[in-house]
Amino acid sequence: FGGSIGVYAMDTGSGATVSYRAEERFPLCSSFKGFLAAAVLARSQQQAGLLDTPIRYGKNALVPWSPISEKYLTTGM
Known part of the structure; x- marks a missing residue:
């Protein structure tokens, strides 16, 4: 596939870290969406009504080419 991978992990209990190619930057493209969804869901546990806003x-x-976002331009999502 011709891709590259880098990893960075931290044990939040001890602070120990392990990394592979951590000094390099990688394009995230759509792979950030899972992390974003997890962060929003976590925040919604402390902020009532967040998911309804x-x-x-x-x-x-x-x-360019944002048909769904364009459709909800006046109402928001």
């Missing part, structure tokens, strides 16, 4: 954005925030 629409996110509003302006046309200037859209990137």
Whole structure:
């Protein structure tokens, strides 16, 4: 497939770390979405109603070919 991988892990109890190619930068593309969803769900445990609050954005925030975001431009998501 021609891809590259890097890993960084930390034991939150001891602070010990292990890494492989941690000094390099890698494109995340869509792989960040799982982490983002986990962070939002964790935050929603402390912030009641968070998941019911629409996110509003302006046309200037859209990137080319954003059909779903464009559809909800006036109402938010």
